[in-house]
Amino acid sequence: MGLKRRINYQWRLFLPIATALCIVFGAIIFYQYKREANYRAQVFNTEIDLIDSRILDAYRQDVNLRTFLSFIQQFFQGSMFEGVRVSVYTDDRLTYSLGTPIPLDMTDVDIRKRSATYSNIEGSDGERLVRREEDKLYFFSKVKSDDGKVTVCTAMPYSDNVHDAIDIDMRVWLVILSALAVTLIIAYLSTRILSRNVVLLREFAYNAASGGKVREDYEFPRNELGDISREILKFYHDRNKSLETIKRERRISIHAIEEKAKISRQMTNNINHEIKTPVGIIRGYLESILGDPEMDDQTRTRFLERMMTNVERLTSLLNDVSTMTRLENGADMIAVESVNMHDLVYQIEYDLPANNLAGKMEFQFDIPLDCEVTGNYSLLNGMVCGLIKNSALYSGGTEIHLNMISENERFYVFSFYDNGNGVGEEHIPHLFERFYRVDNGRSRKMGGTGLGLPIVKSTIDSLGGTISVHNRSKGGLEYIFTLPKYVDKD
Structure with missing residues (x-):
């Protein structure tokens, strides 16, 4: 079975960060989209409220509503409110209409039954609803006058102009997506710096563990992890230097011990040789004296003097050896x-x-x-x-x-x-x-x-x-x- 290829450390570090950033940005985008959509819808509904308010003001001021509605139609010509539908009921009878009449008996329930999607926004003067009717979206509003005699129903088809008015500007999406891209690039570069430090540290650890050559010129990044890596590298080289010093001192110590043992052997051999000479001479003269009882006094005296000379030489040698030993071993x-x-x-x-x-x-x-x-x-x-x-x-x-x-x-x-x-x-x-x-x-x-x-x-x-x-x-x-x-x- 082949070895599984592991994902590069940089990608293992970057992907979770990138995923988290995308989730956060997605949540922000979703929230901002809903908030902006609701805000723009409210602004649009506020404009419809103004239409209703102006009609009711015209009614209270006893202005001809037909003329006023004609003015409204001309006023909104070519604007986003072109095609607005307004129906005015007096005592539940349709008296004025701009565009296709809006049934007076249309209620929330009716709208909900006939709508595939809708949005309900409550206001102080009535109800505004965005609904889909026969595959067309409408902004709908129904407001009554203070005396309850007049009811104004307003509906606005969801045209391209309306879509452009309430939809979020594409430039906003570009700004958000650009911000996300810049954030991901920064995250990528940051993880690259961090991963480079880890890769170098891994290379060092592998070489150190396998006995390979460890370089001294690792260029770790200038951050906390890089500082730690440099300290580890310094500790490793200091440790190796200490081990080399210990090995060198050990070799020197062993060599010194061997030299000392060699010198001791040489000294022992030399001492034996130096001692044998006077001892041999003394023994020879003693054997000569003991072997010749009739030896004349002059010869015997000469032999004894030579024996004494060699005894003094032996004594000097032993004294010098004793001095050397004391100086070397008891300095x-x-x-x-x-x-x-x-x-x-x-x-x-x-x-x-x-x-x-x-x-x-x-x-x-x-x-x-x-x-x-x-x-x-x-x-x-x-x-x-x-x-x-x-x-x-x-x-x-x-x-x-x-x-x-x-x-x-x-x-x-x-x-x-x-x-x-x-x-x-x-x-x-x-x-x-x-x-x-x-x-x-x-x-x-x-x-x-x-x-x-x-x-x-x-x-x-x-x-x-x-x-x-x-x-x-x-x-x-x-x-x-x-x-x-x-x-x-x-």
């Missing part, structure tokens, strides 16, 4: 406070001769006395010491500098550099990666764990700052890092 739990960078770096410089952290390199700094940053004293101390240690181990230079070079409303900007050899440009992007070594053999010989610079970066990141590194034109590496200014919330 939001780090207690921050106001830290005076000048005092912190001054104390580090003061302790360098004792701990030999800078080796043979000279350390200098230039930081204002009132340089208050938001941070953690222990982490910042470890971060600066890590940079110094890294330069002392690998730069091959003679000087280390730490200066505050600029500031803005939120941050202090610092420069840490040395005058050493620097590194190849291909290594720059990887210096903050875990366990990355520019020279594996040299780094292991120096005792590095491969976590020094990653810890520096994680420290600054956890405190809300940034860090970058590049080779200096004059030689050596330069680290540019920022730390947030301390703001007293009280």
